[in-house]
Amino acid sequence: xxxxxxxxxxxxxxxxxxxxxxxxxxxxxxxxxxxxxxxxxxxxxxxxxxxxxxxxxxxxxxxxxxxxxxxxxxxxxxxxxxxxxxxxxxxxxxxxxxxxxxxxxxxxxxxxxxxxxxxxxxxxxxxxxxxxxxxxxxxxxxxxxxxxxxxxxxxxxxxxxxxxxxxxxxxxxxxxxxxxxxxxxxxxxxxxxxxxxxxxxxxxxxxxxxxxxxxxxxxxxxxxxxxxxxxxxxxxxxxxxxxxxxxxxxxxxxxxxxxxxxxxxxxxxxxxxxxxxxxxxxxxxxxxxxxxxxxxxxxxxxxxxxxxxxxxxxxxxxxxxxxxxxxxxxxxxxxxxxxxxxxxxxxxxxxxxxxxxxxxxxxxxxxxxxxxxxxxxxxxxxxxxxxxxxxxxxxxxxxxxxxxxxxxxxxxxxxxxxxxxxxxxxxxxxxxxxxxxxxxxxxxxxxxxxxxxxxxxxxxxxxxxxxxxx
Numbered sequence: 001x002x003x004x005x006x007x008x009x010x011x012x013x014x015x016x017x018x019x020x021x022x023x024x025x026x027x028x029x030x031x032x033x034x035x036x037x038x039x040x041x042x043x044x045x046x047x048x049x050x051x052x053x054x055x056x057x058x059x060x061x062x063x064x065x066x067x068x069x070x071x072x073x074x075x076x077x078x079x080x081x082x083x084x085x086x087x088x089x090x091x092x093x094x095x096x097x098x099x100x101x102x103x104x105x106x107x108x109x110x111x112x113x114x115x116x117x118x119x120x121x122x123x124x125x126x127x128x129x130x131x132x133x134x135x136x137x138x139x140x141x142x143x144x145x146x147x148x149x150x151x152x153x154x155x156x157x158x159x160x161x162x163x164x165x166x167x168x169x170x171x172x173x174x175x176x177x178x179x180x181x182x183x184x185x186x187x188x189x190x191x192x193x194x195x196x197x198x199x200x201x202x203x204x205x206x207x208x209x210x211x212x213x214x215x216x217x218x219x220x221x222x223x224x225x226x227x228x229x230x231x232x233x234x235x236x237x238x239x240x241x242x243x244x245x246x247x248x249x250x251x252x253x254x255x256x257x258x259x260x261x262x263x264x265x266x267x268x269x270x271x272x273x274x275x276x277x278x279x280x281x282x283x284x285x286x287x288x289x290x291x292x293x294x295x296x297x298x299x300x301x302x303x304x305x306x307x308x309x310x311x312x313x314x315x316x317x318x319x320x321x322x323x324x325x326x327x328x329x330x331x332x333x334x335x336x337x338x339x340x341x342x343x344x345x346x347x348x349x350x351x352x353x354x355x356x357x358x359x360x361x362x363x364x365x366x367x368x369x370x371x372x373x374x375x376x377x378x379x380x381x382x383x384x385x386x387x388x389x390x391x392x393x394x395x396x397x398x399x400x401x402x403x404x405x406x407x408x409x410x411x412x413x414x415x416x417x418x419x420x421x422x423x424x425x426x427x428x429x430x431x432x433x434x435x436x437x438x439x440x441x442x443x444x445x446x447x448x449x450x451x452x453x454x455x456x457x458x459x460x461x462x463x464x465x466x467x468x469x470x
Contacts, residue, residue: 011303011306011307011310012303014306014310015299015302015303015306018302018306023086023090023293024292024293024296024297024302024305025285025288025289025292025293025296026083026086026087027305027306027309028292028296028305029079029080029082029083029285030080030083030084030087030309030312031305031308031309031312032076032079033076033077033079033080033083034080034312034313034315034316035308035312035315036074036076037076037077037316038315038316038319039354040074041150041319041320041323042319042323042353042354042357043350043353043354044059044060044061045057045058045059045060045323046058046059046060046063046340046341046346047327047336047338048338048339049338055327055328055331055336057147057327059257059259060341060342060346061255061257061259062259062260062261063340063341063342064341064342068253068254068255068259069254071254071255071256071257072243072256072277072280075256075257075267075274075277076281077154077210077267078213078274078275078277078278078281078282079281079282079285080158081158081161081210081213081214081217081278082213082214082216082217082220082278082281082282082285083217084158084161084162084214084217085161085213085214085215085216085217085218085220085221086217086218086220086221087217088109088161088162088165088169088217089165089169089172089217089218089221089222090221091105091109092105092109092165092166092169095108101398101401101402102166102398102402103398103401103402103405103450104401105166106162106163106166106402106405106406106409107401107405107447107450107451108451109162109165110159110162110163110405110409110447111375111447111448111451112313112372112375112376113155113158113159113162113313114159114412114444114447115371115372115374115375116313116314116317116368116371116372116375117152117155117317117412117416118440118441118444119368119371120148120149120152120317120318120321120368121432121437121440121441124145124148124149124431124432125430125431125432125437127145127431128141128142128145128428128429128430128431128432129429129430129431131431132429132430138428138429141431142428142431144324144431145431145432146419147320147324148320148321148324149320149419149420149432150320151316151317151319151320152317152416152419152420153416153420155316155317155416156413156416156417156420157206157207157210159409159412159413159416160207160413161210161211161214163406163409163413164211168211168214168215168218169218172215172218172219172222173222176219176224177219177224177225179215180212180213180215180216180219183208183209183211183212183215184212184272184275186204186205186208187205187208187209187212187269187270187271187272187275188272189201190202190203190204190205190208190269191205191264191271191272194264195251195263195264202269203269204269205269205270205271206268206269206270208269208270209269209270209271209274209275210270212275212278213275213278213282216278216282220286225282225286226286227286227287227289227290228286229287231286232282232283232284232285232286232287233283233287234283235279235280235282235283235286236279236280236283236284236287237283238279238280238283239276239277239278239279239280239281239282239283240276240280242272242276242279243273243276243277243280246272246273246276247273250273251263251264252264252266252271252272252273253265253266253273256273256274256277310369310372310373310376311365311369311372311373313372314364314365314368314369314371314372315361315365317368318361318364318365318368319357319361321364322357322358322360322361322364323357323360325360326353326356326357326359326360329360330356337349401450404446404450405446405447405450407443407446408443408444408445408446408447408450409443409447410443411439411440411442411443411444411446412440412443412444412447413443414436414439414443415436415437415438415439415440415443416436416440418433418435418436418439419432419433419436419437419440
């Protein structure tokens with residue numbers, strides 16, 4: 001109880017220290033978008049048994065075609081990318097104003113993502129290895145690990161966006177809204193290639209699509225996309241109009257989440273239809289901004305937003321693990337319901353399932369949430385006495401630090417992609433592809449050493465008093 005009270009007092013202090021200039025609506029949108037993803041994953045899942053009595057899980061969307069239009073509202077990854085662009089533009093600008101360099105910003109900002117992710121990777125690998133020693137079926141263990149690592153696919157996308165921010169923000173400062181226009185055209189070209197059967201020519205859309213939305217966040221931050229009805233209304237109406245045209249007349253599926261069997265997927269990679277949804281969502285965000293900002297000036301709502309955002313990455317990373325643990329506990333107890341998707345029993349089961357998943361997630365957040373909190377604090381606090389580690393003097397040179405940081409991030413990204421693309425049933429000792437695991441740990445270690453070796457003076461200049469949420 002004492003720890004809980006201390007945590008609550010710390011959150012209240014953090015909320016009270018928020019400067020007036022902070023865009024609180026961006027924090028609200030970040031938290032809501034991640035929570036929507038978490039709830040969506042829990043709600044849309046069908047869990048049951050196959051003909052051999054083995055546990056299986058899949059999406060309910062193929063069985064619920066009437067629900068596909070609802071994904072226009074609940075596909076909120078574009079909102080997160082939009083807010084991420086805004087927040088990272090603010091962070092990078094302030095970092096440079098305080099005398100920091102590109103490598104320092106990447107290490108601080110990217111480190112906030114890598115440290116909590118490393119905890120998930122290490123726990124998954126350790127658990128899989130323990131199961132291997134106990135004689136568990138390696139294929140089943142690999143499948144479980146693959147399921148629990150599902151959140152990592154978007155983390156890869158966002159980490160790439162963060163690493164590219166110094167370059168893409170420079171392009172934004174030079175060319176403004178022409179950058180997302182060009183990116184949208186590239187996505188359109190990729191869609192045409194997919195429709196013609198040349199899938200490989202659309203691989204770039206995995207980056208171009210999310211980057212187009214991310215660049216719009218830059219425009220919001222710099223005033224090119226003001227929160228005014230004359231800007232928001234055309235985005236909303238144009239986005240909805242384009243979406244209806246592309247899905248009802250054009251060749252795009254209605255669902256903004258991938259549904260097996262569709263000729264064209266809207267999410268992997270992002271399609272023009274998904275970008276139309278993004279435009280409409282940005283229009284809604286801009287329309288709501290002023291009213292939401294006034295509401296968030298109140299102590300209660302803002303404190304709640306700060307509390308959620310303090311551990312939001314932990315919630316995202318561990319929510320599938322929580323669902324797996326809850327389902328497995330019911331399976332072991334012999335009381336796991338197995339209703340057909342769309343049946344009355346399946347709908348009735350959604351509420352208790354959400355409650356069980358929340359109960360399973362709570363201890364995971366309590367254990368691993370402090371890692372995220374410490375990672376955020378280290379990104380803005382001084383690191384005295386860490387500039388003189390033996391053998392790391394070379395890393396003090398800005399160009400060398402930047403090259404090593406990019407190499408570390410490349411290792412992390414490639415490793416996470418290797419895990420995502422590996423067949424889910426391919427057995428491994430650690431539950432993850434061994435080369436991917438080794439590459440990830442090596443990349444994370446390089447980034448950790450670089451942060452430890454950051455020049456003291458630069459860290460002090462790039463840091464400031466800790467104000468507002470992470």
